[in-house]
Amino acid sequence: MKQRFRVVIRCSKCGEKYILRGRKKDSGGYETGFIRCVCGNEANLKVDVTPE
Known part of the structure; x- marks a missing residue:
């Protein structure tokens, strides 16, 4: 089983996270x-990616 990651994506155009x-x-x-x-x-x- 592969490790899961917490991925935070922020739009630089509108600021949505x-x-x-x-x-x-x-x-x-x-x-x-x-x-x-x-x-x-x-x-x-x-x-931004961090391990869970």
């Missing part, structure tokens, strides 16, 4: 199911 749980992908990055902010921003996001 999302707190999600995710797992590390084999190809790098984290899988959380997050696609885009409610303002439509997909690229300009700040991501």
